[in-house]
Amino acid sequence: MNFFEKLIKGLRDTLIITRRNLVRYVRLPRLLFFSSIQPVMFLLLFNYVFGGALGGSIHVPGGKYIDYLLPGILVQMVMFGGVQTGIGLADDIGKGIIDRFRSLPMSRLAVVAGRTFADAVRNTVVVLIMVGVGYLIGFRFHDGFANAVAMMAIAVLFGYALSWAFAWVGMAVHDPETAQLASFVLIFPLTFASAAFIPVQTMPSWLQVFVRNQPVTFVADSARHLALGVPDGGATWKILVWCVVILAVFIPIAIRQYKKFTA
Numbered sequence: 001m002n003f004f005e006k007l008i009k010g011l012r013d014t015l016i017i018t019r020r021n022l023v024r025y026v027r028l029p030r031l032l033f034f035s036s037i038q039p040v041m042f043l044l045l046f047n048y049v050f051g052g053a054l055g056g057s058i059h060v061p062g063g064k065y066i067d068y069l070l071p072g073i074l075v076q077m078v079m080f081g082g083v084q085t086g087i088g089l090a091d092d093i094g095k096g097i098i099d100r101f102r103s104l105p106m107s108r109l110a111v112v113a114g115r116t117f118a119d120a121v122r123n124t125v126v127v128l129i130m131v132g133v134g135y136l137i138g139f140r141f142h143d144g145f146a147n148a149v150a151m152m153a154i155a156v157l158f159g160y161a162l163s164w165a166f167a168w169v170g171m172a173v174h175d176p177e178t179a180q181l182a183s184f185v186l187i188f189p190l191t192f193a194s195a196a197f198i199p200v201q202t203m204p205s206w207l208q209v210f211v212r213n214q215p216v217t218f219v220a221d222s223a224r225h226l227a228l229g230v231p232d233g234g235a236t237w238k239i240l241v242w243c244v245v246i247l248a249v250f251i252p253i254a255i256r257q258y259k260k261f262t263a
Helices: 003-027 029-057 065-095 097-102 108-136 145-173 176-192 205-211 215-228 235-262
Strands: none
Touching: 003 029, 003 108, 029 065, 029 108, 065 097, 065 108, 065 145, 065 176, 065 215, 108 145, 108 235, 145 176, 145 215, 145 235, 176 215, 215 235
């Protein structure tokens, strides 16, 4: 089998595994429901609990906290979606599903790639739901339809890149609970020590150095730039570089980790 034939087979196998994971959401719609309800709760709680206190420090068109908040919540949501990739793969390992795949003449890339693609589709659906809820409570795009689509796309891309990182974590620890705990050790400091929910200038000066130079801040600033038309300070190209680097690092090591189960 030449390289081209291997590539076609790999893509076909990946689409089959992607479909397998998407069908699971169709047959178990509660998975998609609970994937959506948590970020909706975060959106409502942050907006109505912290919005009054933080509204005066927000510098966006219209001055509404919900316009500042929603892009940050989308970033948090796709990060949590990436964690689910690792948990799902760890669960498949524990249930012996990976062993079944190992006995099939399929591409070794397909299982991991299919899972990440399916979770990217899920993240896209949840992003659309979140934007819809945001519109109901006052969020508005200020920079046109094309940039609105670009904002959602860059959030999903960031989540897709992280899903490869968490796929490696899930396969490395083999256990869903451990995968979740290990992932949240990274998720929480990156999410809350960022510009996702509050302006950087309100934080202590020593913390601002870290916050201004980490990827969650870049993707949040880029999303606000695309949604609201505010300056991004180069955040868009910086987060695209981050996504390329994350994928370049974690796709090979995730596949190598998977091969340990198929050797």
